[in-house]
Amino acid sequence: MELHLILIFMICASIMAVEIKDLISSVIALSAVGLGLCLAFLVLKAPNLAITQLVVEILLVIVLIRATIKKDLPLVRDGRWLFNTVSTLLFIGIFLTFGYFALKELPNFGQPTMLVSREYLANSLTQGGLANIVTAITLNFRRFDALAEASVLFTAVIAVLAITRKTGKAHDK
Amino acid sequence: MNLALFVIVPLACVFLIVLLARRFKALSDILANTAALFLLLLACFSLKQVAAQGVLTYNISGWAPPIGIALVMDGLSAFMLLTVNLVAFLAMIYAISYMRRYTEKWKFHALFLMMLTGMNGVILSGDLFNLYIFIEVASISGYALVAFGTQAEDLEAAFKYAIMGALASIFVLLGIALLYSHTSTLNMADIALSLAAKPRGILINFISVLFLAGFGLKAAIVPFHAWLPDAHSSAPSPVSAVLSGVFIKTLGVYALARVFFNIIGISAQLFYVLMILGILSMAIGAFLAVAQNDIKRMFAYSSISQVGYIIFALGIASPLAIFGALLHLFNHAVLKSLLFLNAGTIEYATDTRSLKGLGGLNDKLPVASVSSLVASMSISGIPPLGGFWSKLIIIIAAVQAGYFNFALVAVLVSVVTLVYYLKFYNTVFLGSLNAAIAEVKAVPFTMKFSLVALAIISLIAGGVLLPGLRIYLQAAANVLMR
Amino acid sequence: MTNNPSGMSLIVKTITRLTVGLILIYGFYIVLQSHIAPGGGFAGGVVMALSLIHLVLAFGRDAVLKKISQINSVCLMSCGAIAFLVIALSRLVTKNHFTGVLLSDIAIATMVGAGLFVVFLTLVLFIKESAKGNKQ
Incomplete structure (x- = not known):
């Protein structure tokens, strides 16, 4: 609710x-x-x-x-506004209808404890002494994903550094 | 052999470059090129190993799947790794001289190597969520590289690409979440086993549509292609070469094929949808390319068209068609990157990219002229160059499967391709030197080296059909046919 | 609130002197107790970055940049990233999981904290650049 x-x-x-x-x-x-x-x-x-x-x-x-x-941001309402809104609403309608019928087939939240989750729940305390299962999953069983996530953040920082340079192209000498 | 090296080596180089390159100026060049060369040699070596041993796996940190993450290399992965690392290495060599026009080259090297990490990770990943994260790694570095010139139109193109790419990633993530909830595991092989045991309902169709939309946008299939021409005309040339040559194929076509052929399993409707999308991409890309004046936009639309061929052949899904699709993937990777590097050479030498301002460069830029000729002929399908064989195989497979009208469209698009490539070559290289060109700068050796290397590879690419080398491609195709 | 180079009023500066240390230590605490309570490296790193951003907002960018330069933060971020890479690969960790998780949490927190601080500083410096450009 x-x-x-x-x-x-x-x-x-x-x-x-x-x-x-x-x-x-x-x-x-x-x-x-x-x-x-x-x-x-x-x-x-x-x-x-x-x-x-x-x-x-x-x-x-x-x-x-x-x-x-x-x-200040001027809000532009040109002629295509009607077409854009109608097509957006149509897309949302189709997506939600299709999704409603599709999602009915999913199992209830947490009802049958799933295969992999059962292993994680059983092993995380014994094989690492980690009571917090989320940390156990992200940093123990799936450490590679954490490494990749950290590199996503790293890439984002380098991207910000690269895009906010003062001059992009060096002047020809 | 440790499969994680493909991801760890470029990642470590990125971190080292960001740490040290401010003080040691030449470090980023040396480190990046050495890493790319090492990865290329590793890819060649692993191709041989997979042919000998079958499927290689590596469980990260010793946890066995489905608890842990596994990296898997089979025939298709080895083939894709070779393509990706080859094109990336040659583009990196090209960038030694070309990127002198831009400031702060070490940031370029860091982002480029990060993109390479992401692509290698996507190819090797045996776990669905891991695939998604590496797609994100490669995509974000792609957005930043497109904006590397920091002019207003570069930033706008990158912004458009970023928004559309983020939307595609959300669709893919939603599909992965629904699939995990349905099958309770994230390992690709396990999901395939689990899905084979359950009945196919609306949920699988919903997930398939989500994946098709998400990966289709990354692959620039019509109707998700709108970001590609702007991104290409704004990105620096080595980035365009990698973007069009291997990036849209790894993140789009390879991920699509892996998820649909090996995990979800295809229905006849999905095959038909893939074929229709392929035909649309072919035709729309080709007809929009004829009207372009900017060389790089013309090549971008041509990419959309050629990726349409690959998707069309995947949609036919007979063994011959898949063989042709993979051969065309390799051909197009080599040829399109060669063409984009040529466009960069022309821009480097004459400071313009518009067809109206160019002409008669045959004498001044001999290497660029010859390699452009080879690439144009090959991609239009002139025998006996490599592109001819892959298009022939695709068309024969279409006829064999009974889709005569589609095969006719493919032949027509091939003729249109020849038309606009001839227009490109004629306008830029033949004739007399255009009066609007102020001066033609000399092309540095590293740029010529990449052009020559790619041209030689494209000439001998037809030789892949020889029985000695055919087994590698056949192994790749067999993976998808299971 | 404007882009005032000398920061905010005296009241804000005095309070900030008291709270910055607390926020930094709290972030570090979130990281260290991530094995028994909710938290984790990413959240702790963001809180540590927030403490430094708190400093910049209160005292103004010039005063903070004299002590913590942008280049140092980028180096700190790269060191954290390299440390995490080494920890993820080393054999020590595959035998003793608890140490591995703790060390990688600290490495991630360093990396995330320094990285987000670099992003904030870059945006602040960028606004300063474009403001200077507009005046000229």
Whole structure:
């Protein structure tokens, strides 16, 4: 029940974030989406994810507010606006209908404990002394994924450094 | 042999370059080129090992799948690794001189090697979520490399690519999440076993559509192709060569083939959808390419067209068709990267890329002229060059399977391809020197080396059909036919 | 709130002097107790980066850049990344899982913290650059 309310709140906030003209209000609506996601993780009993989501959201909001202060964005409504909105709504409709019938076939959340999860639950305390199973999964059983995730972050940092250079092309001498 | 080396070596080089390259200026060049050469030799060596031993696996940190992550190399992976590392190495050599036009070359080397890490990881991954993460690694470095010139249009092209690529990644992630929930394991072989035991419902179709949309956007299949021409005209030439030559094929076509042929298992409807998308890409790409004035945009649309051939052949799915698809993949990787490096050479020498401002460069740029001629002839399908054999095999497979009208479209598109490549070669190289060209700079040796190497490879690529070398390609095709 | 190079008011600066250390230690604490309570390297690293960003917001970029330069942060990030790579590969870890998880958590936290701080500094410096360019 709470999960549905939080999800509706998130959908409303994201629609507001897209449609509002003022940039700062848009950023605040976006942070509301992030907060809703954090609450959703808490309701789904995933505190590890909730902590990470919260602190990343804080960082994101600081950066976005810093970037959008004193900037103005003209909202363009040209002739193709009607076509874009109608096709977007049509796509969302088809996706949700198809998805509803498809998702009915999934097993209930957590009902049959799944094959791999059973192994993780059994082994994480004995083979590492790690009581926090999420850390056991990300850093013990699937350390390679953590390495790749860290390199995704690394790449993003290098990308920011590369794109914000003062001069891109050296002048020919 | 440790399969993780393909990922660990470039990753370690990236970290070292970022740490040290500010102080030691030449370090990034040396380290990056050495790493690329090492990976190329490792790929050749592993091709032989797979032919001898069959499938190689490596369990990371000793955890056996499905608990841990496994890296798997079979015939198809070895073939793709060779293609990727070959093109990346030659593009890296080219970039030694070409990237002098840009500032802070070490950032380019770091991003390029990171893209190579991502592609190698995608090819070797035996675990579905691991595949997704390496797709992300390669994609983000791709976005940054497209924007490397930091002009306004480069940033806009990269932004468009980033938004569309992020959407595609979300579709793929949703598909993976649904598949994990359905089968309770992430290991690719396990998922295949688990899905074979369950009935096929709407869920599998939904997941297939999600994967098709996600990987299709990475592969620049029509109707997801809109980011490719802008990205190509903005990226530096070595990046365009790798982007069009191997990136869209690894992240798009290889991942698509792996997921659909080996994991989910295909239905006849999906084959038909792949064929239709292939035909659309072929035709739309070719007709849009004829009208272009910018060389790199013309090559970008040509890429869309040729990837359409590969997808069409995968859709036919007879053994001959898959053999032809993989041969065309290798041919196109070599030829398209050669063409993009040529476009870069022309731009380096004359500072322009528009067909209106070029002409008569045959005498001033002999290496570029000859290699462009070889590449254009081969990609249009002139015998006895390599491209002819792969297109012939695809068309014969289409006729054998009974799709006569599709085969006719393929032949027509091939003729149109010949038309615009002849237009390109005629306008740029033949005739008299265009008055608008101020000066023609000399082309450095490293750029010529890459052009010559790729041209030689494209000439002997037809030799892959010889019985001695055919086994490698046959092994790759057999993986998909199981 | 503007891009004021000398930071915010005196009240904010005084409070910041007290809280920055706490936030930094709290981030490190999240990392260290990740084996028994929710947390983990990524979240702890972000909190450590946030403490440094807190410093920049309160005191202004010039004062902080004198002490912590951008190049040092990039080097710190690369060291963290190399450390994580070495830890992930070494045999010590495949025998003793607990140490491996702890060390890799610390390495990840260093990397993430330094990396996000570099991103923030780059954006701040970029705004300074374009502001200077607009004035000229």
